[in-house]
Amino acid sequence: MAWTWTIVALVVLVYLLLDCGWKIRNKKKNLPPGPKGLPLLGSLHMLGEFPHHDLHRLAQKHGPIMHLRLGLVPTIVASSPQAAELFLEAHDLVFASRPPQEAAKNILYGQKNLASAPYGSYWRNIRKMCILELLSNRKIESFKSMRKEELRLLIKFIKEAARNCVAVDLSAKVSSLSADMSCRMVFGKKYMDKDLDERGFKVLIQEGMHLSAMPNIGDYIPCLAPLDLQGLTRRMKVIRKIFDAFLEKIIEEHLQTKDENKTKDFVDVMLSFIGSEETDQYRIERANIKAIMLDMLAASMDTSATAIEWTLSELMKHPRVMKKLQKELENVVGLERMVEESDLDSLVYLDMIIKETFRLHPVAPLLLPHEAREDCTVNGFHIPRKSRVMINVWAIGRDPSVWSDAEKFFPERFVGNNIDLRGRDFQLIPFGSGRRGCPGMQLGLTAVRLVVAQLVHCFDWGLPDNMLPSELDMTEEFGLTVPRAKHLLAIPTYRLNEY
Secondary structure: OOOHHHHHHHHHHHHHHHHHHHHHHHHOOOOOOOOOOEOOOOOHOOOOHHHHHHHHHHHHOOEEEEEEEOOEEEEEEEOOOOHHHHHHHHOOOOEEEEOOHHHHHHHHOOOOOOOOOOOOOHHHHHHHHHHHHOHHHHHHOHHHHHHHHHHHHHHHHHHHHHOOOOOOHHHHHHHHHHHHHHHHHHOOOOOOOHHHHOOOOOHHHHHHHHHHHHHHHHHHHHHHHHHOOOOOHHHHHHHHHHHHHHHHHHHHOOOOOOOOOOOOOOOHHHOOOOOOHHHHHHHOOOOHHHHHHHHHHHHHHHHHHHHHHHHHHHHHHHHHHHHHHHHHHHHHHOOOOOOOOOHHHOOOHHHHHHHHHHOOOOOOOOOOEEOOOOOEEEEEEEEEOOEEEEEEHHHOOOOOOOOOOOOOHHHHHHOOOOOOOOOOOOOOOOOOOHHOOOOOHHHHHHHHHHHHHHHHHHEEEEEEOOOOOOHOOOOOOOOOOOOOOOOOEEEEEEEEOOO
8 A cells, every 4th residue: 555655646746747847838828817726736626516606706807718727637718608609619620629538438438429539530420420310300300209209198197196286396207208208219219217227317317427527536637547536436337337237238139129120220220330331430339339329318318308497497486487488389379289399480489488598507507628639829828739628608698798687587688689509609509519519409409399388388387385486496416417406396287278
């Protein structure tokens, strides 16, 4: 043990010397302003339970393009629309890669997934495959009947709760709905929670998201990674083992199914590339398939559920907005039937509500980190190669120079403007922008708009225990996605005419 700590001390000393060398080399270069950090730790001690809040506070002092050292890693934080546009559009190619992270190494098969793969031919090819086989408009349309079927099952359950005047755990039910939809799209069928682990899909996905988002000493001081001082790697490996067994089971089920008349699902398509002429293009092996399967499951399931949960929460906290949306639904759909996907384009106020929710509650408040592929000058500042770049979309959504009454939930602020969510308007980029923007945006928006519209149209909602709307707890729980800390419970009353 003594020898171990002696070796660690020597390695740390070497890193400190390297750190000093880095500072000397960059001293005369115009780095962005930022807080002074501690030796070795840098500014890691300044990040608490909600790093997006802490980085927002620091940016208010140091500016919208801020430099800080997280351990030994130079980190740049963009906290304004103009800064985000510089990194994600003007210099998009320079910042199109992803940094190495312990979470991607231990959970996502060494960055073989789409979200965290480094920029290059492998990432371009699997992105093309994922869009063509799962995320294209044609594929989204092909899942339309499945979405309708799963949503009707949820409405049926809530109608029964309404008859009995009991509260519904909307967080849990929306999560289950999202998991069922995701499994049917990616795996071809639904799986029960117990098929994965007794804790269930949502808990394990959220734990993986939480572990991936937590500041990890091993990411920022690589020589300490093998020591696992925070115990994060051990927890990651437990999660990885559970998911690996589940994904192996799914692959085996698909390999054993030889029905030529069966419609190929996403897993079938990926398996077909093993040993085919297109293998060189996609470089698909079993580990790649599992990484991409897990990526698609988490991305389609957790993000949509979190967005729906926050939208419903804001509607219940603001009864005026809820009533106005219900009035729009009555005018467009009527009270004789449920909402159809073809109705969504006519629901203008619903779109405003979704935008306002994403502004205040971006699902991934720091997006995923980017990495500088080379030295670059941005707005006159020197950005060193290998710098980690974070886009604080949570801070951008609260920028008082862009949004009046920024802390207020007010969908009408979008009346008469053309701001959308597609990454062109940098004051509102919950899905990112540029090369690493979310390719599943259209699928996610379709699910969020449809579920929110259906639940608001079919039911009136009251809070349990005579709780006032103003008393609804809106506390966050941090992770790569940021859901509610406490489940949303509400009492439904069916409001459609029976048909």
